[in-house]
Amino acid sequence: MFTWMTAKRWLLRRLSLILDLSRHILPRQSSRRLALVGCVISVLFLYTFLFGWPGPNIYSNKQPAIEHCVADHMIRKGISHPLVNGQAEDGTYWRENRVAFAGNGFLGIDMALDRRLVLLANESGRSHLHTGFHPLVDVQMPLASQRDSMAFADPVDGVARSVHCSKVADKCVCISQTVYAHRTRPELLVQDVHIINPSTSSFSVTFARRRTDWEEHKKGTSSSPVFTKLFSLGAKNLLVAVQCSAIPTKTVAIRPKVEESFRFICAVDSSATAENGNAAGGASARGSQTAAVTRLSATFARLYALSSDQLDQEHALAWKELNSATFHISKSKAPNALNQPQIDTVRHALLSTVRATLLENGTGTPQMMMMAPMTTKTADQQQREIALRWASVVRRSAQCYAGHSTLLTPSKLWQRWDDLRTALKTLDIWRMTLEHRGCARLMRGPTGAHGVVQAFLLSLSAATFTTASSPPAAAAAVGAPHTLQQQQQNNSPQQERANAVGGVGDGTIRLEIGLDPESELHRHIQIDGLLVGSSDALRLSMDFQLDLSLKPFVSLRTYASPALPSSSPVLYACTAGCQEAPFQIGEKQISLAIKVTRPRTPIIFVSEHADQLELVRKTLHVIEVVDAPAHEQHTVDLHKHGGPGGGGLPTLFWVVLVLVLIAFHLFLLKLLYTEWQNASGVPGGAPYSKYSKRVLFRRE
Structure with a gap:
């Protein structure tokens, strides 16, 4: 079998042969230097001819000249687009x-x-x-x-x-x-x-x-x-x-x-x-x-x-503000794989079909109303209003989302859009799916588009908010709900954050991540800005990756709103089964190994209170808890390179290698043939001719 080590030994033998010949054919030092310079120039010429000079190439060779105009215009205007970046797969999606x-x-x-x-x-x-x-x-x-x-x-x-x-x-x-x-x-x-x-x-x-x-x-x-x-x-x-x-x-x-x-x-x-x-x-x-x-x-x-x-x-x-919570997945070249452009397009269209009631001027009724005059606000006031808007989303997130991840493809949720009616029909399916999976209160309430952002993010990550008994201290810190203007005028920042969620006296919220480690964590997934804290609208960042042994792990960190500098963004987490003491999540990122249980349980539990996770550990009954199995190499290669075994050297490398070898052997044959013909006419040529015959017919 022709492997890389075999090719390496074969090339070294050829290099040793030409160096051995150069000592006899080019005895003078100046001739050797000229030969070296000639070889370097030949290699540079061949590289330039095949690859061109290095530099930013914004146009694909498949694009006709007129498409260069469209790409160049978008580059000058700072518009990011897959066709501009030469990504053929994503470009096909944008075209279709x-x-x-x-x-x-x-x-x-x-x-x-x-x-x-x-x-x-x-x-x-x-x-x-x-x-x-x-x-x-x-x-x-x-x-x-x-x-x-x-x-x-x-x-x-x-x-x-x-x-x-x-x-x-x-x-x-x-x-x-x-x-x-x-x-x-x-x-x-x-x-x-x-x-x-x-x-x-x-x-x-x-x-x-x-x-x-x-x-x-x-x-x-x-x-x-x-x-x-x-x-x-x-x-x-x-x-x-x-x-x-x-x-x-x-x-x-x-x-x-x-x-x-x-x-x-x-x-x-x-x-x-x-x-x-x-x-x-x-x-x-x-x-x-x-x-x-x-x-x-x-x-x-x-x-x-x-x-x-x-x-x-x-x-x-x-x-x-609506884009502050994001979901990112690494690019896959596997057939029918779901990639980032499809997710971003559906997310944008879904948000575009829902009113942003918390952002709109006026009363926010379906009929157009007279607009309220805009007032000048400081940066702190604006940031506080943003924190209050997102805090109202968390309390309505209970029981959302219940079900498997919507990353499953092919699916009716990710079908191509041939026209506007097809697109609106697909978006209706999205809304019905999210509402049926426990997000109706979040999407139909006053949270509007903010709630859709949360529900969409939860559905992709198979995450569910469940209610749990509140610790006495947490329950006592919560007051009665107020309107947004009353909170801004009369309440302290702590009261504002508590009232914005509509009261949590009946329990706090725990987040459970239900992604499947075996079928859904073989790609890099990053979730940023997921709202978790019921009192301070804390945001959670999760980064799922594979280690060197292809086992999945997650990196967690949390952060608070810029309007709440005095609050300490602290959450607690435990992995599947919660067999260990809860880990504290802060602004500094921590990494946890993904575990699986029998029977299956969520892979991650997150809460504001450590005693909630202690309660989970006492009430969650499983037979075994083990590390998630490593993924097969061919599965990872399928997403990275479009097929198993695609992790080798690119095809262009082998094409160039073959051309270089052909040119080298033609040069070598011409050199040997010339010296063979001239050996008999040169004084002292008999020993030299004998050496040439020995080199030419040497077995490898």
């Missing part, structure tokens, strides 16, 4: 996934294909309302022979993006669009258009919004029209009103070497009306229509007066 969804739980839109307004249903079992209204502005540019486009959702910023590029005079002319449904102002839809013309020639673009069959209401000559339509939803009617900013009526000239930006906004209002079965109902509907137009016009005027920076900052900070 045809939905670029943006939403805030009240409204949503797919800017890839559908581009029509959808009013979202926040509860499972209810249908979303596809209005058929086109709020987005279409940008038309001159036709070019080479064009390419890309539309995708950005999970980090909570927006949907599209890039359209054309080749004009050998330059990449790109139109990028960013669309988002404002996270804290649910009635607002924002579209940014950015046009870049690096060429030396100017061109014209036109803006157009598709016509609609909605009823148009015009107030004055300067204001934009309000469009209304009445939808019948079984026993009631829903009146929807939309007002969008005006678009340029004439073509816009884009001069050479210039970048132009445009912003368009839309405001949406919905309200229930009476039935149209009688005259009174018709009059009521007309009155509701007039009221909706008046209300929406006033709201649109206030939104239009706000600065773009303020709207963008509000939206970005809201999504940053």
